[in-house]
């Protein structure tokens with residue numbers, strides 16, 4: 001039986017990147033996706049916007065919803081301040097298996113905790129199981145129909161504080177209309193759209209950055 005796309009992406013990292021060098025892992029994945037096979041990583045164009053938000057927030061504690069192969073996990077992890085932690089949730093065990101190896105190859109395993117399972121079940125366990133008080137930054141990049149329910153869950157579980165930042169991928173393509181309407185109309189959020197393109201394509205997409213006002 002053949003390999004999967006995540007497995008081929010991992011092989012490209014192992015072949016073309018340098019162990020312990022997160023930037024080389026990012027570049028190897030982008031090269032693979034530009035010249036070999038498209039894959040649903042946030043990519044280099046939206047990735048630069050993600051980087052700027054991570055640097056601005058400089059989160060002590062961050063959450064990523066949707067790990068996939070770990071590309072954005074590495075982008076975020078490489079920019080975390082010393083002692084900061086990133087928890088990343090992935091539902092698909094095959095993706096998680098590849099992502100663990102990508103994260104380890106980048107040398108970020110001390111900063112990143114990958115948890116397998118459905119975000120809707122794991123979010124309510126964050127405080128008791130992982131000792132989280134609140135998240136300074138949440139990157140939403142899992143499944144468009146889970147953005148809104150998981151945001152409401154984060155609110156209800158007291159996992160957001162005044163000033164917590166939500167950054168959401170794919171708000172145009174594939175699109176998350178209910179989530180956008182919510183964060184743009186709710187008095188509890190100040191929201192801003194960063195226009196960009198679907199990873200590795202010319203199709204419009206963008207990131208929505210929303211500040212929780214408490």
Ligand SMILES: Cc1ncccc1-c1cc(O)c2nc[nH]c(=O)c2c1
Nearest residue numbers: 040041042066141142143170173174
């Ligand atoms: C897969 C796909 N096909 C065509 C257009 C967009 C996508 C696409 C792109 C992404 O960045 C995604 N991120 C997280 N989760 C997704 O499901 C997802 C899907």
Ligand SMILES: [Mg+2]
Nearest residue numbers: 042141169170
């Ligand atoms: Mg995405």
